[in-house]
Amino acid sequence: MMLKNKGAQTAGLLAAAMALSAFSTTANAQEGSSGFYFGAFGGQSSYDVGNADDVDEAIEETVFELGGLAAITESSLDEEDTSFGVVVGYRFNDFFGLEAGYVDLGAAEYSAEGVLDIGGTAFGFDASTSFESSGPTVAAVGMLPVSQSFDLYGKLGIFFADTEISVDVEGESESISSTSEDTFVGAGLAWRVGENWSLNFEFTRYMDVGDEDETGEGDIDQLALGFTINL
Numbered sequence: 001m002m003l004k005n006k007g008a009q010t011a012g013l014l015a016a017a018m019a020l021s022a023f024s025t026t027a028n029a030q031e032g033s034s035g036f037y038f039g040a041f042g043g044q045s046s047y048d049v050g051n052a053d054d055v056d057e058a059i060e061e062t063v064f065e066l067g068g069l070a071a072i073t074e075s076s077l078d079e080e081d082t083s084f085g086v087v088v089g090y091r092f093n094d095f096f097g098l099e100a101g102y103v104d105l106g107a108a109e110y111s112a113e114g115v116l117d118i119g120g121t122a123f124g125f126d127a128s129t130s131f132e133s134s135g136p137t138v139a140a141v142g143m144l145p146v147s148q149s150f151d152l153y154g155k156l157g158i159f160f161a162d163t164e165i166s167v168d169v170e171g172e173s174e175s176i177s178s179t180s181e182d183t184f185v186g187a188g189l190a191w192r193v194g195e196n197w198s199l200n201f202e203f204t205r206y207m208d209v210g211d212e213d214e215t216g217e218g219d220i221d222q223l224a225l226g227f228t229i230n231l
Helices: 002-032 052-064
Strands: 037-049 070-077 080-091 096-118 121-145 150-168 173-193 196-210 218-228
Touching: 037 096, 037 196, 052 070, 052 096, 080 121, 080 218, 096 218, 121 173, 150 196
Parallel strands: none
Antiparallel strands: 037 080, 037 218, 070 096, 080 096, 096 121, 121 150, 150 173, 173 196, 196 218
């Protein structure tokens, strides 16, 4: 009977110890889920500027409105480029945070060859154009822990874009720039591979980037791989 009671007491003590250990682990996890973090990322951006034929047509129509004629004989458009950025944020709990950062979305580049006729004089020309955007960001971040190792998250923020279009025709160049405040949304997966850091895979869409009257507007998509470190 004594042994039975002693076994029950031992079992009870073990259960209590396990409960305290679990509580301590949970408390530590909750404590570690808040605080400042730093991150960096790199990936690929894709500009939604139509296709080369659309740009060809726009150039030919613009020249015609100016009293000339243009015929594009060959052109190419590269809408994709390397992008990168950094963020600093504060996580209030397991589910919500705020962050500020900076992103460089690279550039979309267009080049063309053709014939230009102004006032009855025709000559060949080479031209190139680039559309690039970069600037600071601020965002609210919502997080959903799905396991001990993975979090799903979403972002809604503002991109303070500095956008520039550069045009070069036969060595003569000109640029137009604008600033704008554009909305962006993102979604990603964070893999916690260490006690204080994680790897992130993220998709972000920056919407209507640019100024409609100065540089025009367009969406820019970004796929990026990065990391965050809890400070």
